[in-house]
Amino acid sequence: MTQPLAADDRNRLARESAYRRVSWPRNLAPSSVSYASEGHALLIGSEVEVRRAAVTLEDHGLASVTLLLSEAASAIDDDEADELLRRTRALPSHALNRGEAEALTLEGYLGHFRVGLARDGEWLDLARALAGRDHFDLILDLGHQPRLDLELPPPGYLASRGAPLEASALADWAALVGEFDKPRYFEIDADLCAHDAQGKRGCSRCLEVCPADAIASHPGRIAARVEIDPFRCHGVGSCSSACPTGAIRYRLPEDRQLQHTLAAWLEHYRQAGGRDPVVRFAAAAELADEARVAGQLIDLPLEELGSAGHDQWLAALAFGAAEVRIQYLAEMPERLRSFLDDELALAHGLLEALGLSPERIRAIDADPATRDAPPRLPALTPLTKAPEAPSKRERLNRVLDHLAAQGGGDGGRHALPRGAAYGGIRVDSQRCTLCLACVSTCPTPALAAGQEQPALSLREADCVQCGLCEATCPEQAIALEPGFLAGPERSERRPLHEAAPFHCIGCGKAFASAATIEAIKAKLAAHPYFSGEAAQRLEMCEDCRVRDVWRSLARDPEAQLKV
Template sequence: MPTLICNCNDTMPLDGAALSDASTQPGAAPLKVHRLLCRREVGAFTAALDGTEDVIVACTQERPLFTELAAKTQADGVVTAPVRFVNIRETGGWSRGARKDPRTANAKIAALLAAAALPDPDPVPVVDYRSAGSVLVFGPAARALAWADRLGEAGLQVTVLLGGSNGTGPGTGAVDGATPPATRDYPVHSGRLDKLSGWLGAFEASWETGAGRANPIDLDLCTRCNACIEACPEGAIDFSYQIDLSRCTAHRDCVKACGAAAAIDFDRPAATVSERFDLVFDLNDSPFFGRHAPPQGYLHAGADPLRQERMALAATQLVGEFEKPKFFQYKESLCAHGRNRTTGCSACIDVCSAEAIGSRWQDGKGRIEVAPNLCVGCGACTTVCPTGAISYAYPKPDHQGRRLRTLLSTYRQAGGRDAVLLLHGQEHGDARILALGRDARAGRLDGIAPNVIPVGLFHPASVGLELWLAAIAWGADRVAVMLTGDEAPQYRTALAEQMAVAQAILTGLGYRGEFFTLIDAPDAGSLDRALARLSPNVAAKGAALPPAAFHAAAAKRETLGFALDHLAAHAPLPAETVPLPAGAPLGAVQVDTGRCTLCMACVGSCPSQALRDNSERPVLSFLERNCVQCGLCERTCPEDAITLVPRLLTGDAVRQPVTLHETRPFHCIRCAKPFGTAQMVEAMLGRLAGHPAFAGAAADRLKMCSDCRVVDMIEKDTGAATGATLQ
């Protein structure tokens, strides 16, 4: 794969031979270090296009230029290879550390080039949106009417709703001097928006009209004849055609003046109006949606004129057909959301900032449902999911793992030390890295150190515990996740909790140091200071942990198991068990054998087959490797006999079933066949001892198996009928 690198006018210490040895195929020609690839040496780029293999260009500054040149070359009839771009300049080539330690800087750049050469991830399904441009504009009259005119002139199909929404904004009927248009260019309604759901191209809006909730003047029926204004003695009506109820008395001259138009009705019964829209333009001070990630197509413009301009421009660009990736995959068979009408894990529902995940129950079994049109692709749901039932697909976990493993192995083979993976979201994190790199070039900041390898993700919350631990096993000294402040607050909480679990695992195994760090980077300076505080853990870990050979799997628990096995096998202080924080997705189940009746309700509720029964005898066994600590067994147990114990169990014991409880079976008093347990039958007899339906001989049926119970009931009924006949 042709790779073109450039030292950007001698501003980066690049070693072409070392980069070639580390990042290209064995036997490949040494990489040539260009000085001005985007200017006088651009011919090297066009020459590299003449082939079938992808071309890697280690420059993102001039991406538009190279893309344009490739398109022009193809237009001239030359079949050109696809071009990939990778940043080596702001990601560390311009840092002060690169000048002090060029060998480590070259190792990092080699790793970035090697990762760029990996095959593209598998394509994912897409989610479609179709918008014809119908827009609901709502808010205070002065704002709504002014922007309705402008949006209508831009070609959108406008409907106006004057008033507040969901208890926010100015009250219905507020007079603010706004005058509806003299011509009926678009519908104008008065009311308060009560419900709004959906997404771009599929919004459902409902508002209530009526004297108690809305302006007594129906703006859609109003002919703007102004007779009501002239008739009102209190001056409570102006050209906004909204009645100031604080000034209005009960004479109702305006109703008489309106006459046959019947637009004014103080006793109008409440009615709900529902309509569909493609877009929503919200001009109230407070947004209708309080969630961090509102639906696509919902634009909160508020009171700020500059924001209103930006949102209006965005609205005009949201007409047509659009698509986005379907970011997730869901396997219901792995889901621990609910069993036996009992809710267990709801982590994905709780963390979703778009409120795109809900719960659905059928036949006592709960599952989650994701609205793909609402999903924003953060991946936080996949990070907190303990089972891997919902997994990230953009890219899939095994592809992301291959990328991390390639970065770390290439860096190590090139002589790099103390690798720090800096995971960051591309939308906001790239801007911080570019700014930091430029400030470092100007000498104002240190820049990204040579041992810090930036890894761009669609969202920083899309990678979690299993890949973090796998990265440590593959040779990372630390995993840092950069947050810019643009993320939902629950994402930060979730990442911090996951890091606490990961850190507890390593600490419990004797690895001393801080291996997982959240970095707050609202600006380049904050990022620079945070990176400067990351000291190596080499004294704690050093050569005691050889790099692991496993590859990331598509299944979350499989990758996690590989990482845990490797870390435990090479632990500085081997431990059979490691206590973990509450909420960890690993652990044991303790059973109070004095209370447990072996009813096996817990076995039926367990989604991961960690709890198991025995078809031949009353035994409850447990396989700890399968347990995800969802709590379904604990909540389902009718005797409150189960307690969760978050912990890491190491060695072969985690894969071996253990007996939690067993007891002698109870034998049917009629046929002697074993059924149930003695403890369960005794407990049942004790609870029903005072019940009249189970008094006397009827209590004996509780001591029979199901077959004998039926036979006994038939015999008793037959005997009673025979006796009655003889009499």
């Protein structure tokens, strides 16, 4: 008689069946960026440290070494000092005085570092002055305070922070000579970006979470734009997870590919007899050397842990995971850890608002006992297929709607961590003139104008709390209302303000609200173009206004000079 399988063995077979039927998505030909380094290095620090390092690097095959003495020399034996000077005397060097050290600027990446002195609006290029080159390829910063004090500095930059460097680290740095490619981890759709409109600042979530400071806001002719420097980007992925509109998309894999794969894995796991799966989000490098894991554990091997945030974790629950576990790395940038902590707090807040236990999503370490523990709660009724919606926000909304149907939320508004991309807006009807400047700047379909009469409406499910509507409202009639509305009205379009239409005195067409016309008349009362009988033009639609101007010119050609 055949003995029934133990639960763990049954789950393990179900998991392996799911893995066989659907493979992990891979970008077979990812776009890439290339670095070219000839090995021209700049060493920065005290004279003793840089000359010692120069001697150590003599046999590492660098094309050239330039010394920049930026700090006071430390104590050294006279014989060693003489020997260091003898062996490095031929190297180009420059000692900075205190003022020059404070004015020293450094920017760039492997194969293209620019170093110079910025004083009184002038720039002295030290690569050109000291080495006769346009740039340095490598920077070794031996100062106590790094010139690029970043959690993830650009490739080609190595800082000691005043501590001795390990020989292996120094050797790896010196070996960065040649041509190197790395994936272009992201792509940006500027049309979806909520960063700026008409010079008014909105969302800046991506800028706040990048541990490499590879993201910057650049002024544009109409509005500032977010740009990511692909040469400084380390592909951490937190920017794409933090972006509420999907303007920044991580490409290894894309979030939609990840969701389709996960939904398929969980569906096949259930069909093969698996029960109460636990989905683990972990860095692929952490999973490579693992031994046998519990049968119910379904792993998502992420290129970078930050590339999946609360939207993906919640999707895993909606697709049928009993629990989601995010395996933190033992060592990771503090800004990434803080971001993941914030995402975890946000996920917990949303689950509570939906009437579900926050225990369903938790952070773990690599301890096998925690990793393999059975889930504390059974799986929810699953969505068997990932949402097909094209936008990140709409896919998330469908996940939230499904989870809401599983929970027992009270339908009210719930507070979430500061800065969360959930909430609505309040409109002061006494101030609002329905000029609809807010609608034109809203980067999502959240705000809309009326069809039959002047009106402003909101679909809160689309609002990402960027604040552009609040910033651009000329009457200061809009205020953000943060928090998650757990009721079905979150997905319904509701009116915020309506007004009677103003009809053109020429053709009778409704073209604005009465409040808007009154506000315009008050502001332009002293304008010569609308003086006298011409003031009636303010009560005309655009077409009638143009016709009235032409009629006045026909009656009095000299009126053209007045206009």
